[in-house]
Amino acid sequence: MAGWRSYLTVVRERVRPRQFHSLFLFVTSRCNSVCRTCFYFDKLNRADDLTFAEIERISASAPPFRKLWLSGGEPFLREELAEIVTTFVRNNGVREVNLPTNGLLPEKIFRAVDRMLEQNPDLSIDLNFSLDGLANTHDAIRGVPNNFQRTLATLEEAARRWRGIRRLRKNVVSVITRENYQELVALALHILEQGRADGHYFEVIRGTAPDMTLKQLSRERLAELHRRLMPVHRHYARRLFSGLPAPARFFATMYYLGNVRLHFELHERCFEGPRRWPMACTAGETSLVVDHNGAFRACELRGIVGHLREFDFDVRAALASPALRSEVARIPADNCWCTHSCFIQDSSKFSPRVQLFEIPWAWLRQRLERLPEIPLAELERFRALELA
Ligand code: SF4
Numbered sequence: 001m002a003g004w005r006s007y008l009t010v011v012r013e014r015v016r017p018r019q020f021h022s023l024f025l026f027v028t029s030r031c032n033s034v035c036r037t038c039f040y041f042d043k044l045n046r047a048d049d050l051t052f053a054e055i056e057r058i059s060a061s062a063p064p065f066r067k068l069w070l071s072g073g074e075p076f077l078r079e080e081l082a083e084i085v086t087t088f089v090r091n092n093g094v095r096e097v098n099l100p101t102n103g104l105l106p107e108k109i110f111r112a113v114d115r116m117l118e119q120n121p122d123l124s125i126d127l128n129f130s131l132d133g134l135a136n137t138h139d140a141i142r143g144v145p146n147n148f149q150r151t152l153a154t155l156e157e158a159a160r161r162w163r164g165i166r167r168l169r170k171n172v173v174s175v176i177t178r179e180n181y182q183e184l185v186a187l188a189l190h191i192l193e194q195g196r197a198d199g200h201y202f203e204v205i206r207g208t209a210p211d212m213t214l215k216q217l218s219r220e221r222l223a224e225l226h227r228r229l230m231p232v233h234r235h236y237a238r239r240l241f242s243g244l245p246a247p248a249r250f251f252a253t254m255y256y257l258g259n260v261r262l263h264f265e266l267h268e269r270c271f272e273g274p275r276r277w278p279m280a281c282t283a284g285e286t287s288l289v290v291d292h293n294g295a296f297r298a299c300e301l302r303g304i305v306g307h308l309r310e311f312d313f314d315v316r317a318a319l320a321s322p323a324l325r326s327e328v329a330r331i332p333a334d335n336c337w338c339t340h341s342c343f344i345q346d347s348s349k350f351s352p353r354v355q356l357f358e359i360p361w362a363w364l365r366q367r368l369e370r371l372p373e374i375p376l377a378e379l380e381r382f383r384a385l386e387l388a
């Protein structure tokens with residue numbers, strides 16, 4: 001009985017009515033990295049960031065929504081970052097914030113996140129540190145000498161500073177490319193052995209990047225890497241849900257791992273060409289992307305639909321505009337596809353089929369599959385961490 005109650009609680013939390021749920025806001029175009037993977041590279045370091053007053057207007061006019069995805073540029077270069085977050089929590093009832101960072105500005109990160117925590121006691125924050133390989137590879141991809149060591153030092157200090165604060169998760173996010181796919185398992189093991197992160201997630205390089213050769217990766221290699229990474233996710237799931245009572249822990253773990261597996265499979269399926277997702281993409285309907293200067297689009301990979309200035313920064317008006325409605329109608333007509341996890345995640349929340357069938361089924365598939373053949377040294381490290 002307790003088991004079914006836990007299941008129903010998880011399902012109620014996960015299946016949502018199809019309404020506005022997420023805002024993706026590029027808080028600045030300023031950046032102190034020069035990543036060869038960056039899909040926003042041609043818009044960086046401009047002098048036309050939205051003012052704080054314009055962002056306040058965006059928040060005041062937007063409907064209530066749950067999740068704020070911040071982006072840039074390097075978000076922590078935005079001076080009023082904590083105040084921006086607090087504005088959306090107070091005006092729109094935001095409960096979750098996703099914050100990527102290159103980890104190069106520890107003082108700014110600590111100051112801003114401390115303020116967010118203090119000003120918003122019910123807010124959950126995912127602070128995602130970018131690490132795209134071991135030292136030399138990471139620094140070469142991101143164009144900043146000693147970047148790897150500096151980001152690891154920031155992560156270590158973050159883990160010490162915010163130990164025990166469960167609503168702040170310190171994660172690592174890695175972008176998979178031709179140059180790093182062979183060492184991402186080693187990176188994941190290194191991060192695990194250090195024990196500073198609460199999760200480690202993997203995205204395939206997307207969009208138009210400054211170095212398009214980084215996209216030369218085959219579906220087979222991607223699939224093999226994903227299978228080798230599943231034990232890493234099992235480890236994080238065990239840690240994440242260890243405090244829950246048995247039935248709730250089982251269902252939370254099932255959804256976590258099933259979700260990861262489903263994302264991996266969609267990345268593999270959509271990497272080389274258009275393939276249908278098991279749910280409709282709800283970009284532009286349940287979510288909106290606002291660039292650093294107020295231009296808006298349905299998602300990060302499609303073109304600009306309009307500019308919020310034309311709507312006096314009124315988000316409701318932009319959402320109801322004929323231009324955005326017609327963009328939303330074009331998404332299925334264009335047979336649109338991508339590997340962008342944020343939108344896969346967001347769209348899947350509105351699909352009972354995905355929540356009730358696809359995710360549990362993906363969980364079962366990953367339970368039944370065996371670890372592919374891996375080098376002995378790697379296997380020993382897996383065993384030492386009780387992963388294999
Ligand atoms: S990927 Fe992020 S950190 Fe790297 S250049 Fe682009 S905005 Fe800056």
Ligand code: SF4
Pocket residue numbers: 281282283298299300301302331336337338339340343
């Ligand atoms: S499938 Fe991907 S690229 Fe297409 S609209 Fe949805 S999020 Fe954007």
